Amino acid sequence: MDTEPSMPPGNSQDEIPVYDRRTVTKAIATALGLLVVVGGLFLLIRAQYASPDADKHYKTVADARRHVVDFKTPRPLPGAAVTEHVPVDARTARRVETALADFAGKPVFAVLWATWCRPCHAEMVELDRLYPDLARRGLVVLPILTADKAGAEGARYFYRGKGIGNLPLYTDHGNAMLSAFGTGNLPVGGFISPEGKLLAVTDGLDLLQEPAQALLRSFAETGELP
Structure with a gap:
């Protein structure tokens, strides 16, 4: 007869953290917001130090x-x-x-x-x-x-x-x-x-x-x- 395997000490099911959907969504939104801010700063710095002639390739x-x-x-x-x-x-x-x-x-x-x-x-x-x-x-x-x-x-x-x-x-x-x-x-x-x-x-x-x-x-x- 099979018996339920015992959990290692200190790793009981009661101690496994459980995250609800709202918490996960909030964390993802925060991470995306940080990415947007960092990306915006990167583009701002790049534009500041870019060559003024970078967009001067004439086609016509x-x-x-x-x-x-x-x-x-x-x-x-x-x-x-x-x-x-x-x-x-x-x-x-x-x-x-x-x-x-x-x-x-x-x-x-x-x-x-x-x-x-x-x-x-x-x-x-x-x-x-x-x-x-x-x-x-x-x-x-x-x-x-x-x-x-x-x-x-x-x-x-x-x-x-x-x-x-x-x-x-x-x-x-x-x-x-x-x-x-x-x-x-x-x-x-x-x-x-x-x-x-x-x-x-x-x-x-x-x-x-x-x-x-x-x-x-x-x-x-x-x-x-x-």
Whole structure:
């Protein structure tokens, strides 16, 4: 005759904890709540330290266009705010006072940059590569050194070091162009109409991407932003 097996000492059925459904549900809800809080903190920290360029992969010209800010009313620009230094590679280069009115009838893309500006370096090299094609399409490209104590000589040194051989060299008179653009961020590009008015400025536009370059080509051919 079988008999009920005896329980080991200290492990009687009366001592086995029993959890009701309400307790289990509450524990699960608490655990899920903690996971949500931890996950939210992780995403917040990740967003804070993520690269600002992480979401800037352009698939279309429209994507690039979102990084261009239009002025409700085109802005007038200083009449003679820049100086051209020619030839670029000569220490005794001539200084030619240049007014934007000299480019009347042509669309202009002016890029304000500085030798101390890290993001400017790659953009200037890429702009140098694009320059012959953009010029052939009728776009006047003005790289204008601004807010830089290095001056024209520092810019020439930069050009030589980066192998820049197509771009002209301009400097900003008293940062007048920078003031006209209304920003302290560099690099910044300005789209200037054939009538000499500042239509829009770039806001983090990445010229290394093809859709941004297509935007420049379109402006070169039409004098208007798509």
